Amino acid sequence: MILGLAGNQNCGKTTLFNQLTGSNQHVGNFPGVTVARKDGQIRGHKDVTVVDLPGIYSLSPYSNEEIVTRDFLLNNNPDAIINIVDATNIERNLYLSMQLIELDIPMVIALNMMDEVRANGGTIKIKEFQKQLGVPVIPISASKNEGVEELIDTVLEVAEAKRAPRRQDFCSGAVHRTIHSIAHMVEDHAQRIKVPPRFAATKLVEGDEPMRKALRLSENEIDMVMHDVTEMERELGTDREAALADMRYSFIESLCASTVVKMGESREHRRSVAIDRVLTGKYLAIPIFLLIMMLIFWLTFGVIGTALSDLLSLGITAVTDAADAGLTAYGINPIVKSLVIDGVFAGVGSVLQFLPIIVVLFFFLSILEDSGYMARVAFVMDKLLRRIGLSGRSFVPMLIGFGCSVPAIMSTRTLSSERDRKMTILLTPFMSCSAKLPIYAVFTAAFFPKHAALVMILLYVMGILMGVGSGLLMRGTVFHGNPVPFVMELPNYRMPSAKSVLLLIWDKARDFLVRAFTVIFVATIIIWFLQTFDTRFNPVSSGSDSMLAMIGRWIAPIFAPLGFGDWMSSTALITGFTAKEAVISTLAVLTGTDVSNLPQALSTLFTPLTAFTFLTFTLLYTPCIAAVNAVRQEMGSVRSAVGVVFYQCGVAWIAAFLVYQAGRLVAG
Amino acid sequence: MTLDRLKIGKSSKIVEVRGEGALRRRLLDMGLTPNTEVMVRKMAPMGDPIEIHLRGYELTLRMDDAKKIVIEEA
Amino acid sequence: MSPVDLIVLLIVALLFFFAARYSWRHRNHSCGGDCSACPYHQNCDKKEKK
Known part of the structure; x- marks a missing residue:
């Protein structure tokens, strides 16, 4: 059933x-x-x-x-x-x-x-x-x-008992007569396509195109329907859609008048209005929104997230050391030991330590969503997004994009217009996702330790600006046309239920762990293999003879104009396609250190300028394979997904090129 | 007069909903039918959209769309 | 190579096999969690039933 x-x-x-x-x-x-x-x-x-x-x-x-x-x-x-x-x-x-x-x-x-x-x-x-x-x-x-x-x-x-509703006639007067006469007229057609005649008639009176086509009325019948409808419109002095909406609401009003003792303004509603006086108030709305977002990002990336991350990282190091000691004690073959320690532990461990950050971010985002605040964000931010041809509703997916592009792209489903949806999908990956954060963290620690926060903010702002720029560009070219109606309910604020928030976090954590132990695990082993052996499957004495170095060297020239044409960074960018966290784990494996010593190791690879250029490219280039897959599913075609990938790589390359050349000019 | 010109905090009755297609149908479906009492609750900080109160709930719509809703003169 | 080497190698190889198989099987519905709210979670159910 x-x-x-x-x-x-x-x-x-x-x-x-x-x-x-x-x-x-x-x-x-x-x-x-x-x-x-x-x-x-x-x-x-x-x-x-x-x-x-x-x-x-x-x-x-x-x-x-x-x-x-x-x-x-x-x-x-x-x-x-x-x-x-x-x-x-x-x-x-x-x-x-x-x-x-x-x-x-x-x-x-x-x-x-x-x-x-x-x-x-x-x-x-x-x-x-x-x-x-x-x-x-x-x-x-x-x-x-x-x-x-x-x-x-x-x-x-x-x-x-298959007990259908006992009553269907809620109308009176002209609407009633019209619906009934049309219902009789189209009865055969409706039964053929297994639609209740009454429903078919109502939809025809409303001027419902899909229903008219599905019924396949003859020209004569369409004329007769139109005749009845015009007659009704003339009698009521209003048009068909308004007439039916009015008919329904009139019945509801009379029903409620006789059976509902209206409650006073509810406590929940009064509370909501009071909260909104502040949260969507004329002067406070935007500062409070920015404050909330800053607080969330600060708590996530500055306080709770990193503290937990450091703790986890200590644990991972301890386990790695113990495994290392154990393997050494058993006199394990150096290559097998390298596989376990440098491949598995270093690779998976470096990704694993970012679990707390992601969990904390999603904790806050789900509270914002469940409480009803996200709808207010759409209300407050609508005008801003309208400038780039979107509505306030697109703001939420973009915001989620700062957490992870994949759910962000999926949440564009809530947008009712195809055009808005596609445009939002294209812009969302420019909002720097949390998986890129480890990369920023390691690089800023290595090159800009005193200005870490500034550099990060700069990157986030650059991503947003690129998104806005793309929006303006697309609006005038690919996605012209009118945005959808922005007519949206603002629900009462509600206390988010602990159960649903915890479930969401558990979902995220589980997915992240699954990815760390499957995709990332596989990727790190493959990379370890490629960098430990040469083309004849002999173990290499130095990293520069490995297969990975060969592949890296092959594509390195593409990045030479950006200032980081060495094979290690090129390879890291390729593995970053599987998951952004892999950029760091690859660099760790390639430079032969663990993540805690990675900043020192990186300073031999990059200068501060090329490091920033590298970050610019990482920020803007194509998101991970999971996000590309989400794009493919939401756009409904492989071609547009590939188009998005090329567009973003192109934008990233040009932006990084400009940053590098400008930096060289300034530095003289 | 149209809804976009109604002052904040003031109420009026809807006379007619103009416009066409998806927008108009959406407005009607959300209960903006003739004779419905609407109150303008507030304006978004950037001056657009507006928040209105009708049939016991809060709805937001843009100024351009509010222009299509004819209301009784105060 | 000692027997311990082979055992360690075998374990890693097995894990690699299962991880790769899982990644491959789930290649079409990777997502960032929140599976119940995910528009595709039905696909997962269908495949598992088969």
């Missing part, structure tokens, strides 16, 4: 899904976190699958989320719909319910946040309410897991 879970954004849909299935997802407050469908088995009912549909406000044909939901409900024949409705915001939530009812699928309304309504002096006469709507209504509190059992029982009962 399949159930569809449908509802608005920010109505607790994901929380209910977790309660129903017992599986755990990330609960976000930013409108549109739940973009793709998620499945889960209902607890105690293994044969019942719930599909978490995207959070939508309507079944219009304009956004992908709405189309996806509509297609699922019409084509996948779910046995019932659970429509979750936020009782504190009942009017707008019921607007979707009205359209779902027309689909003629067994349905139950889960009236969420009833506890909040009651706490603020409101009530809903449930019996009368469900009588007027014609579908069962179950009051629940998803976050407190109240009423969920009753909801499950009711849904199963309704689905088994």
Whole structure:
């Protein structure tokens, strides 16, 4: 049995899904976190699958989320719909319910946040309410897991009895007459494509293009439909879309007037408005936003992250030393020992020590998202991003880009326009991801110990400027056209749930560890192999005879105009393609030191100027293979992914070239 | 008068929603239908977009889009 | 080469094999964590079921 879970954004849909299935997802407050469908088995009912549909406000044909939901409900024949409705915001939530009812699928309304309504002096006469709507209504509190059992029982009962909504006619007057006459006219067509005639008629009256095409009406029939619609428009003095929206809201208003005792302004809402007086206030919004971001970055990269990182690094060194001593005691063959110590331990260890930084960053980002602050960021920053042809919503993916490009690129799914999405995908990798941070950390320690913070800020700013520049360039050329409507709900602030934040962190940590012990592990061994043997598989006496040195020398000329045409840095940049952390581990392996001594070793390879040029290139060049893969999936074509890679390498090379040449001029 | 000219903190009733396509449908779907009471809550720090209050919730939209919403004269 | 050398080598080789196999099998759905919110996590489930 399949159930569809449908509802608005920010109505607790994901929380209910977790309660129903017992599986755990990330609960976000930013409108549109739940973009793709998620499945889960209902607890105690293994044969019942719930599909978490995207959070939508309507079944219009304009956004992908709405189309996806509509297609699922019409084509996948779910046995019932659970429509979750936020009782504190009942009017707008019921607007979707009205359209779902027309689909003629067994349905139950889960009236969420009833506890909040009651706490603020409101009530809903449930019996009368469900009588007027014609579908069962179950009051629940998803976050407190109240009423969920009753909801499950009711849904199963309704689905088994195949009890469709008892009522579909919520309209009156001209709209009523028009829908009915068209419903009769298109009945055959609708049944052929297995769409309820009533739903087909409503969509036709609304002027829904996909429905008109799917029904394949004859020219004559289209004329008749248009005739009825024009007649209705004339009678009502308004157009078709407004007429239907008005019809639905009018019914909702009368329903609420007779069954809902409105609550006073809720405590949560008052609190939200009070918080917003500061957080989105005229003078404080931007300084506070910058402050929050600086605080997060400072805590992540300056205090907690690095302290934990240092601690972990000490542990790794201790383990490495112990392994080294053990292997020496057993009189192990020097090459085998080198494989274990220089290859595995040095390579994986150097990546592993950045785990705390990533965990801490994602901890803060998920709190921002779950609390509802990310939506405010979009509100505050919209005007800024509009200049480069995007909307405030693109700000969030870009912000996540500072953590990791991969989830950032994936989160562009929440953008409703293809154009905005592609443009954001292209710009996000310019936001320096946290995996590049180890590279900056090591290089600044080696070359700019007194100005480490300044150099890092400079790099971050350079990345942002390149992004803005690319945005302006793209806006005028590749991605012309109008941005999507920016009409977005600002949900009430909510306390992020510790469970969902911890789960998110665990997910990140696990993924990072998995990568360290798989991709990075494989890469370090391959690199160790390439640098330990020559082309005839004989062990080399000095690193410069190895296979790796050969490959490095082969591509080094490309980087010669940038000032670092030696084979070691070229090789490090190549391995950086597998994961940015690998740049450091490769340099460590190639220079034959561990990470703690790497800064000293690097000073023989680079001058401060070439070090900065190298950092510039690392900042801007193509992100890791995982990010490229995400680009491929989101853009939907290999060609555009390859295009992005070339574009970014090109930008990186030119920028690094300019930095190097300018630096030489200044230095004389 | 149009919504973009409504002063912060003031309320009015919607008369008509103009515009077309995805934007208009979105505005209607979000409950900006004729006779709905709207209040302008605030303006973003950079002067655009605005935050409005209607049907018990907060919505943000851009000035350009607010120009398409006709409201009753104060 | 002593037997200990061979044992160490064998362990590393085995680990390498499994790590490489895992990386290869997961090449198409690498992501930065947060798998439940990931639009592709369904693909993972499907493949595992098979």
